[in-house]
Each structure stands twice: as C-alpha cells, then as structure tokens.
Amino acid sequence: MELFLVALALLVLTASFLAAASLVPQVPSIRLCVHIAGPAGIILACALGMAGLFHGSWGAVVPWQAPWGLPLGGGALALDGLSRCFLLPVFGLGAVCAFSGAASLFHHDIGHNIAAHWFFYTLLVLALALVLTARDSVFFLISWELMSLSPFFLIEFDDHEASVREASWVYLVAAHLGAVVLLGFFALAWHMGGSSSALFAGLSLSPAMGSALFVLALVGFGAKAGLAPMHIWLPEAHPAAPSHVSALLSGAMINAGLYGIFRTYTLLDIQGGTPAWWGWCLLLLGLGSALTGIIKASGQSNLKRLLAYSSVENMGIMLMGLGTGLIGMQTGHMGIATLGFAACLIHMINHAAFKGLLFLCAGEILHAVQTVRLDLLGGLQQRMPLLGAAFAVGAAAIICLPPLNGFAGEFVLALGLATGVTLPQMEIQLGLLAALTGLALVSGLAAATFAKAYGIAFLGEPRTRLAANPHLPTAYNLVPLAFPAAACLGLGLAAPQLFALVAQALPLPQEVLAPHTAPLRASLHTVVLVGLAGMGIVALLVLWRRHLLRGAYSQKNSTWGCGFQKGTARIQYTDASFTDPQTEVFSRLMGVQVQSSMDKGYFPAHASYSIEAPDRLRLRLYAPLFDAVRRLCDACKIIQSGRIHLYILYMLATLVALLLWGFAA
Amino acid sequence: MATVLQIAIILLLLGNFAMLTANRLEPRIRLVSFQGALLAALLLLVPQQGANLMHNLLLAGAIVLIKVIGFPLLLHRTLHKVGLASHSAVRGSGHKYAVISGMCCLIFALWLETRLPFAQEIYPPLFFPAALATLFSGLIMVVGRMRALGQVLGYLVAENGIFLLSMPLMMESSTWFELSLLLDVFVAVFVMGIAINYISETFESIDVGRFCSLRD
Numbered sequence: 001m002e003l004f005l006v007a008l009a010l011l012v013l014t015a016s017f018l019a020a021a022s023l024v025p026q027v028p029s030i031r032l033c034v035h036i037a038g039p040a041g042i043i044l045a046c047a048l049g050m051a052g053l054f055h056g057s058w059g060a061v062v063p064w065q066a067p068w069g070l071p072l073g074g075g076a077l078a079l080d081g082l083s084r085c086f087l088l089p090v091f092g093l094g095a096v097c098a099f100s101g102a103a104s105l106f107h108h109d110i111g112h113n114i115a116a117h118w119f120f121y122t123l124l125v126l127a128l129a130l131v132l133t134a135r136d137s138v139f140f141l142i143s144w145e146l147m148s149l150s151p152f153f154l155i156e157f158d159d160h161e162a163s164v165r166e167a168s169w170v171y172l173v174a175a176h177l178g179a180v181v182l183l184g185f186f187a188l189a190w191h192m193g194g195s196s197s198a199l200f201a202g203l204s205l206s207p208a209m210g211s212a213l214f215v216l217a218l219v220g221f222g223a224k225a226g227l228a229p230m231h232i233w234l235p236e237a238h239p240a241a242p243s244h245v246s247a248l249l250s251g252a253m254i255n256a257g258l259y260g261i262f263r264t265y266t267l268l269d270i271q272g273g274t275p276a277w278w279g280w281c282l283l284l285l286g287l288g289s290a291l292t293g294i295i296k297a298s299g300q301s302n303l304k305r306l307l308a309y310s311s312v313e314n315m316g317i318m319l320m321g322l323g324t325g326l327i328g329m330q331t332g333h334m335g336i337a338t339l340g341f342a343a344c345l346i347h348m349i350n351h352a353a354f355k356g357l358l359f360l361c362a363g364e365i366l367h368a369v370q371t372v373r374l375d376l377l378g379g380l381q382q383r384m385p386l387l388g389a390a391f392a393v394g395a396a397a398i399i400c401l402p403p404l405n406g407f408a409g410e411f412v413l414a415l416g417l418a419t420g421v422t423l424p425q426m427e428i429q430l431g432l433l434a435a436l437t438g439l440a441l442v443s444g445l446a447a448a449t450f451a452k453a454y455g456i457a458f459l460g461e462p463r464t465r466l467a468a469n470p471h472l473p474t475a476y477n478l479v480p481l482a483f484p485a486a487a488c489l490g491l492g493l494a495a496p497q498l499f500a501l502v503a504q505a506l507p508l509p510q511e512v513l514a515p516h517t518a519p520l521r522a523s524l525h526t527v528v529l530v531g532l533a534g535m536g537i538v539a540l541l542v543l544w545r546r547h548l549l550r551g552a553y554s555q556k557n558s559t560w561g562c563g564f565q566k567g568t569a570r571i572q573y574t575d576a577s578f579t580d581p582q583t584e585v586f587s588r589l590m591g592v593q594v595q596s597s598m599d600k601g602y603f604p605a606h607a608s609y610s611i612e613a614p615d616r617l618r619l620r621l622y623a624p625l626f627d628a629v630r631r632l633c634d635a636c637k638i639i640q641s642g643r644i645h646l647y648i649l650y651m652l653a654t655l656v657a658l659l660l661w662g663f664a665a
Numbered sequence: 666m667a668t669v670l671q672i673a674i675i676l677l678l679l680g681n682f683a684m685l686t687a688n689r690l691e692p693r694i695r696l697v698s699f700q701g702a703l704l705a706a707l708l709l710l711v712p713q714q715g716a717n718l719m720h721n722l723l724l725a726g727a728i729v730l731i732k733v734i735g736f737p738l739l740l741h742r743t744l745h746k747v748g749l750a751s752h753s754a755v756r757g758s759g760h761k762y763a764v765i766s767g768m769c770c771l772i773f774a775l776w777l778e779t780r781l782p783f784a785q786e787i788y789p790p791l792f793f794p795a796a797l798a799t800l801f802s803g804l805i806m807v808v809g810r811m812r813a814l815g816q817v818l819g820y821l822v823a824e825n826g827i828f829l830l831s832m833p834l835m836m837e838s839s840t841w842f843e844l845s846l847l848l849d850v851f852v853a854v855f856v857m858g859i860a861i862n863y864i865s866e867t868f869e870s871i872d873v874g875r876f877c878s879l880r881d
Contacts, residue, residue: 645816649808652801656773663780 003052014041022115038118039102046095073138081505089352100480101244167240174233178223185216225257238308243363251352282323289316299613339416347409357484368470402531405491701732770801800826
C-alpha cells in the first residue's frame, strides 16, 4: 500500500508541475522540460504503482484513510485483489503510452500546449487509480468525474479539426449521461445504507431494491464500458484521439466501467440469493455487445475505428465471463463461477496488452502514412518490417492464437460455458451452449476482421504514393511497442500463472476455488504447449522451404500480380472486397451501405465498389433523440425573449404566486 | 392625527393610479416627486416604536432633498437631453391594462392583509395594502412602459413601496440604514440617467424593446 500511495503522490506532484507549466508561455526551454519531466514522472509513478500492486497478498484487503476536508463522505481507499487486477492495465499501459506519446509528440507538438496535454494524461491515470481503489461513494464519484473529464481534453488534442471537436463532445455527453445514472445509483445506495461508505461495506437488500441498484449500475457503468447499445462514443472518440491516448482509453479506462459492474455485484448481498436473471442479463448483454462490436468492426475501413469497435466486442466477452460467473454462483456450480469470473479478469488484462499494442501500431501507421484508412494503405510490411511484426503479434493475440495471450480468457470462458452441460437444468444447459456458439461466432468474425486489418494494411502492394514511401518510424517510436508485444507473448506463455494470480482476486472463498484451479492450470499449460508446438512447426516449415529453394531459380513478383507483366495495386483485394462475404450474411445487422457503379458493356472502363458501415444506433436512435431534446430546449427559449420588462413581469408573477402559495393555506 | 394619516394614504393610492394612467413623462415625474413628499409626511405621521424624532426629521429632510427635489431635477435634465420633453407617449390600450392590474394588485394586497395577523398589529389601518399596492404599481410601470425613463420611474415607485413597508419597523439604528439606502437609490438613478443617455445614442431611441437585439 505504501508504494501505491507514493505512486499516487508522485502523480499528484507531476500533475501540479504540469499544471503550473501549462500556464506559463510555452517557450522552447519549458517545452523541453515538460517533454522530459512529464512522461518521466508518469512512467516512474506507474512503475512504483506496479511494484505496489505486487507488494502484499492479493487475497487481503489493505485499507487506508486519507485526511479529508470535505463535509460529505471520506477519503477512504483500499487495495484488494479485484482492485489490483484492474490497476495492472492502468499502470502498465499508463507507462507504455506515456513513453510512446513522448516519442511521437516530441517533434510534432507545434501549436499545442503540451504541458496541458500531459497534465490531463496524468490526471486520467491518477483518477483511474483512485476510482479503482475508492471505498466511499462521494470520493468515488469525484474520482469518476475526474476520470470522465480528463479524456475530453485529451481527445480534443487536434481541436482544429471539426470531426475531432464533434467526437470529443459525443464523448462528453455519453460520459455524463452515464454519470447521471451513477448519481442515482449512489444516492439510492446511500439512502439504503445510511452513509456514504455503507455501499462499500456491503449492503444487505431485498431483491427488488437490489435489482434496482443492479440495473442503475449496469446502465451507468455500462456506458463507460462501451457496452452496446451505449457504445456509440467509442468509435467516435478513439479515432479522434492521439493514438497513445486511444490505447490508454481502450485498454484501461473503459475497464473502469466493467470494474464498476463487477464491484457492485460483489457488494450487494441479496436476501434469498442473487436473482437468476442478473447472470443471464449480463451474459446476453455481453454476447450482444460482442456480436455488435465485431460485426461493426468487420465493416470498418478506418483502422482506429475498427479497433474501437473491437474494444466493444472484447468488453462484451468480459461481460459474458462475468455473467457466466453469476450463473455459476446462482446454480451453485462453483466450477462455472470460477471459470466465468476468471475469464472476465484474464481477458481484461490480456485485452489491455494487445489492444494497447494495436492502437500504438495504428498511431505509428498514422504517423508514417498520414492516414489509417485501409483503402489507402498496403505493402507496409516490406517497408516497415518491425512495425508490421508488432501489429501481427497484436492481431494474432486478439484472434486467440496460442501461445499469444488473447486465447487464455476466451478459452477459460469457453470452458466455463461448456461445463454448463453438467448442470441438471436443461434450459440452463441450452442457454450456456447457445452462448458458447455465439462466442465461437464472435471469435471467427474477429479472425476474419483482423486478417483483413493486417492483410490490407501491411501485405500486398501500396495503394497510394504515401503508402509506398512512408515516413519511417525511428527506433524511439518503435521501442515503446516492444513492451506490450512482450506482454502479449509473456502473458500468453504464463497463462497458467496469470490464472493463479487472478484466482486470488475472485469473489469466492479460496477453499471453494482450490479444486477447480489445478485442472484448469493444467489445461492452460497444454494449450500453451500446443501453441508453442504450432509455432515450432511453422518455423520448421519456413526453414525447410528456404532449404529447398536454396540454389533453385525463384523470382519475386508483386503480390496479387496474377501473372500480369505489369501488376497494379488496383488488382488486389480492397477492404470492401475482403468484407464482401460477411456483408452478404450480416448486411442487415451491420447496417452496411454498399455503393457500386460500373460502366455497361463488355469492357467497362470505370467501376467502383465501396462499403460503409455507419453506426445505425447513432443515426436512428440517438440522433433523433438528441434532436428532439434540442427542439424541446429551443422551445423553452421562448421565455427568454430578451425583453427586460417581461423578465421583470416573471419576477412579479413569481412574487405574487409565492405570496398566494404561502398565505392561501 | 389618524385622519391626516388616512388622507395621506388615500392620496398615495390615488397618486399610484394617476401614475399608471398618465401618458406623458413630465406629469409622471411630478407625481413621483409628489409621492416623495407624501413619504416624508408619512414618516412623521406613522407611529413607530422606539424611534427618535430627531432621526426621523433628518430622514424626512433627506427624502425631501433627494426624492422631491433631486430626482425630478435629474430626470427632467435627462428628458431634455434625450429630446423627449415634447414627445407624448403613444396612446394605446396599454394603460388600460396597467390600471386594471393596479386594481387587481390593490385587491390582492387587501386580501393579503386579512391573511397576515401581524400586519394588522404593526401597521395602521390601510397602510399595509397601500404600501404593497405602491410596490406593485412600481413593478407594473417597469413591466408596462417601453421607454427606459418610464422604467426608472417605475423603479423609484417600487422602491417607495419597499420603504413604506419597512417604515413602522424602523428602530433607532435603522435610520442610518435607510439613509444609506436612499443614497444607493440616488446613485442608481444617477447611473441610469447616464446609461439612458448612452442608450439613446446607441439605439437612437430609449425604447428598451430594442434591447432584444442584445440577447444571445
């Protein structure tokens, strides 16, 4: 705990320094100082925080009370296994993204108040750490608000672009709509418990009241987690933000929403047991989010937007894990509960590693080619082999190829769902098996989507001149990518150990867990070995091929050249044509808009085909809804006529009305 | 003494209605000045608990100085400066509504007096409704008049109403408080006089309806 507190103090110190630096004129010496001291302070604090997480037992709760000068609530903090689990990505990605951001902003910060940027970044990391450890409603809400506000300023980094400004506003509105629901949640919990910290001590409630709190938490925290249908801010905000910010938001901040739902479940003690529908609701919502996310992702041609939708998918998978855990608890099958909860936490940690890596790679692509539109990329693997390798590692991890880390969470979840067949109730068996089928579909679509993302961006021939002559990233830019890439491999190889670590954080007694952990660790170990063997076979095949081709005549031609003498980049697959088979099946769900045109005749001179998948929820539900609210507010402006004597008439009328109300009774 | 007080109160009420019906600014300024004189008289006539006669005389003198002499001079000067002296207000149905509203307010004030037991204890008969009606008349003038100068007059009348309401509650020490309020009002009217000048220069009129163009 002490190390963790020192890390928090260092973050506060860094934030204060950056705040002061952001207020003075940005002369070169100040900028240099900020460029070095800001990220260095954050990285050091994150390293200290990380050390603090591994200091002490994960099974124990370590409380700490901060001196608190405010009238409401108290500055109560506590570190337990669940908090430590969720803090791992915060400190890990916090440091890596600061490093990457420092490298990419060093030469490209003209016209920006760089100190303010790092100030809000520090504030975000600090607020995340506080949210994940707060043990008092008021303190939690203040931290939550800080955590919700600072990304607004981070996303708005390139605020000269109208789309970026719009995206940051969409984010702000979504964040605060969620916060409004959370206010209701905490107010109700306060009312039920009698004090602001009662919720965090555990509340014993009737099923009706508990369900009301559960629904409020699901909506309020779900908006932050980006669960469908509250996900619409994600695909707007993540492409607009600088990539190191997108990586942190996607890998660490949206987890706070999941943490809220998880924590709420552990704190509510329902008389007569948790209602059965909670688990099913989470499972269904998770599956819905996962499917929505991945189907929308496969239709995107903007790489960062694709990654943002993929985050929706992965949050859905984590929520499925949580739902499975709840169903296990409710049916009394501790094996399913263990697998479900563990799947949620393992996938959360792994997601942070590979999604962070992919977003940072996308940032480097943007830096090199000035765009992340897949239809303008191509052939980057030859030109930037290290960046290509890093992206390939991330993509392979996200599509669950063992021994990379992505497989662990989904494997554990699939195992949990499959264990459902041992339950006596037929309807639960069927439900869990249906969810398993859904998970398989999601994984398959994810594989197709990331094959497209990597294939279109990195393989083949460059589609534009910029892609053919990219601005090559320097070693400084590439070094930060090594950390999440190593994490992808390391966490994959150490999947059994990760499971053992996470098991200590589960809301289950250790003696209940023990019989289920050993076999699972063994199966994870087997999968890792199979994965390693697969990699070995591929490596052997590559070496054998080289051996066979040595001395033989071979010729290298352009990819998709198809035997033409002069191949052109236009012959190759585009992202639209890659997605076409899925579009045939899911066009209604994807909401794709296909635009194709072709000249008539045997030799058409002109032909074009493009697929777009705008967010239908945003266009059909939220846009009309907000439009209606705006019209209502405009209509209310009629009382604000600008005529002073009318305003005085309002006062007179109010005075008379108050006198009447006061004395008529 | 009581009869004189009643006559003064009735004069006050009549003055209110005269102001609500008056079309031109000049007679209204004279009526406000007359109301100031009534105020000074009422201050000396109304029985107060623990008040000091010297203090009351001082305050009455200040009222006469500021409300009976100072304001009319100031307002006449502004009137001539913005070139409205010869203009008469547009004749319309507005004043009809103003008088009706004034009557409603008087009825409301009379009703309110029956609901407030303490009002009957503190105030002499009819005093409370008259004071409240004065306050309301001022507000009606502010709401109903389009010219900025008319609104200043309304503001003054409303302030007179507030002064009347507080009169029987005055203690010895509150004289200084009232004096300082009087000074405040003086400064307010002074500033408004200057503001009206600028308004008339900017908008070529002192019709506050034009302020609509200033709203966001």
